[in-house]
Amino acid sequence: MSVFRYRLNRVRLRLIIWETAMNKKRPIHLALHLIKLPLSGLVSILHRVSGLLLFLALPLLLFALQYSLRSIETYTQLLTALHYPCSKLLLLVLLWAFLHHFCAGLRYLAIDLDYGVELATARVTAKWVFVVSGVATFILGVWLW
Amino acid sequence: MVDRVVTGAHYGLRDWLAQRVTAVLMVTYILFMVGYLLLHPHLGYDQWIALFSSQVMRTFSLLFLLAVFYHAWIGVRDVVMDYISSAGMRLTIYVVVILALLFYVIWGVQILWGM
Structure with missing residues (x-):
């Protein structure tokens, strides 16, 4: 995106927020496509x-739990189903979602306890969220395949 | 005069706190589960079912599921609140999400105690 368009978008975004604030229309709805995020913002979104994603996957995860516990037959069926490449791929996506949500969540809990609030530290911990969840997803992915 | 919408924010410190409390609860359960799986690398069906046949494990698993569902409700509600501007659409999504989560609670109990 050109610098000019970026600046223009920033101005439009501020205008939208200002107009909303002036009209006192709440809650404020954000214009997602106009926002350019810093690293900690990327962690957040x-x-x-x-x-x-994890919410949408809840029925699948409950099905998996049910099949793993109900009987030896359903347990074996579940293991067979998890061997298909497409279910492995889905599992990997969900693993990433879980790991990112987990790491970012721990970061927020720390911030709530006043650890890592300063901008420099917050940037470093944001980086760590990506590194830890990325590496863990990779390792589990290799182990899965 | 602020225009209050039925699906608007409820200025909730309680929800903010509940989101953190349920998070800590889930972390505890997950760490236990990961530890158990690391200690039993060749876990078979028999061991798995034995773990879940104890009342303590079932109770904590249900507590974990309830924490997940409550956490999910607050999270989804906040996301919907931020990006869906039509109040009618928000209300519709809220109702669907609440019904789904209530259904999951009953399903969870059936899974844990009906095995």
């Missing part, structure tokens, strides 16, 4: 995306 992916925290939402991964959380939503």
Whole structure:
């Protein structure tokens, strides 16, 4: 994106927020496509995306738990189903979602306890969230395949 | 005069706190589970079912599921609140999400105690 368009978008975004604030229309709805995020902002939005993914996957996860416990037959069926490449791929996506949500969540809990609030530290911990969840997803992915 | 919407924020310190409390609860359960799986690398069906046949494990698993569902409700609600601007659409999504989560609670109990 050109610098000019970026600046223009920033101005439009501020205008939208200002207009909303002036009209006292709440809650404020954000214009997602106009926002350019810093690293900790990326952690934050992916925290939402991964959380939503995990929510949508809840019925699948409950089915898996049910099949793993109900009987030896359903347990074997579940293991067979998990061997398909597409279910492995889905599992990997959900693993990433879980790990990112977990790491980012721990970071927020720390911030709530006043650890890592300063900008420099917050940037470092944001980086760590990506590193730890990325590496863990990779290792588990290799182990899965 | 602030225009209050039925699906608006409820200025909730309680929800903020509940989100953290349920998070800590889930972390505890997950760490226990990961530890158990690391200690039993060749876990078979018999061991798995034995773990879940104890009442303590079932109770804590249900507590974990309830924490997940409550946490999910607060999270989804906050996300919907931020990005869906039509109050009618928000209300519809809230109702669907609440019904789904209530259904999951009953399903969870059936899974844990009906095995």
